[in-house]
Amino acid sequence: MSAGEPLLSLNGVTKSFGGLTVVEDVSFDVAEGSRTALIGPNGAGKTTVFNLVSGVYRQTAGTITLAGREISDEPSRRRIRLGMARSFQNIRLMPHLSVVENIMLGQQAKAGTLAGMAAPLSLFGRSKWRREAEALLARMGLGTFPGEVVATLPYGIRKKIEVVRALASEPRLLLLDEPAAGLNPTETASLRDFLLQISESGITLLVVEHDMGLVRSLCDHAVVLNFGRKVYDGATAHVQEDPQVLEAYLGPRHAAPANAGGTHVA
Numbered sequence: 001m002s003a004g005e006p007l008l009s010l011n012g013v014t015k016s017f018g019g020l021t022v023v024e025d026v027s028f029d030v031a032e033g034s035r036t037a038l039i040g041p042n043g044a045g046k047t048t049v050f051n052l053v054s055g056v057y058r059q060t061a062g063t064i065t066l067a068g069r070e071i072s073d074e075p076s077r078r079r080i081r082l083g084m085a086r087s088f089q090n091i092r093l094m095p096h097l098s099v100v101e102n103i104m105l106g107q108q109a110k111a112g113t114l115a116g117m118a119a120p121l122s123l124f125g126r127s128k129w130r131r132e133a134e135a136l137l138a139r140m141g142l143g144t145f146p147g148e149v150v151a152t153l154p155y156g157i158r159k160k161i162e163v164v165r166a167l168a169s170e171p172r173l174l175l176l177d178e179p180a181a182g183l184n185p186t187e188t189a190s191l192r193d194f195l196l197q198i199s200e201s202g203i204t205l206l207v208v209e210h211d212m213g214l215v216r217s218l219c220d221h222a223v224v225l226n227f228g229r230k231v232y233d234g235a236t237a238h239v240q241e242d243p244q245v246l247e248a249y250l251g252p253r254h255a256a257p258a259n260a261g262g263t264h265v266a
């Protein structure tokens with residue numbers, strides 16, 4: 001990867017299911033160190049783009065590049081090893097394991113084999129991985145929970161633990177799918193500060209999120225999709241003034257004039 005090159009790049013990415021095209025000719029860059037939001041109305045194609053980037057789906061056309069290397073046909077596990085991690089809309093922790101054991105599973109997501117993933121839980125690997133997992137939790141301000149069973153913890157804490165599990169694979173790029181879904185305003189504010197801390201440590205964030213307050217206060221850059229096509233790619237500060245974005249959310253009647261006031265993309 002050369003200086004100034006984006007960390008993630010989508011070029012003409014299209015995804016069709018049978019005859020239905022749900023993502024069409026989408027291109028955008030995610031700059032290293034940025035906090036980029038991927039937003040748009042329900043059904044716009046955001047989760048499909050995440051699934052394409054993380055390797056859950058294969059694109060019908062186009063290419064995806066991570067740190068200058070084409071990953072379009074790489075399986076998910078290889079993308080994790082190349083520096084990408086993801087948290088999901090619905091928490092996917094192991095609820096009956098302890099916090100630290102969940103983080104230990106994240107540490108081995110890079111290992112690439114089921115045996116590798118089980119290694120941190122084996123007697124042999126346990127103490128080294130456990131120490132590292134506990135240190136990561138402490139760095140992220142969750143050092144008081146390592147032995148707690150995940151299912152017993154409040155939802156807002158579980159959300160953070162899921163993000164820490166993703167961090168355990170030491171990503172350069174962290175994909176977050178609706179991190180604030182189900183959180184109250186206090187928990188959302190706490191999550192925002194937590195994500196800013198992660199960003200300040202040098203990790204690039206790509207965030208799908210409906211909460212525009214969180215998008216505005218967390219992300220510097222926004223890409224907006226509508227009906228599977230990109231309609232905006234620029235500063236988050238101006239996204240809510242853009243006529244195409246207003247049209248995407250509110251329909252053509254509301255799109256002009258853009259500065260009429262009282263209209264909020266949410």
Ligand SMILES: Nc1ncnc2c1ncn2[C@@H]1O[C@H](COP(=O)(O)OP(=O)(O)OP(=O)(O)O)[C@@H](O)[C@H]1O
Nearest residue numbers: 017020022023040041042043044045046047048049
């Ligand atoms: N596996 C699939 N097969 C067929 N259609 C699909 C599939 N996955 C998604 N779609 C369709 O693709 C479109 C985009 O869905 P997607 O979940 O990517 O949108 P989204 O922007 O994430 O929406 P939301 O904000 O509601 O989560 C929708 O019309 C959806 O029904």
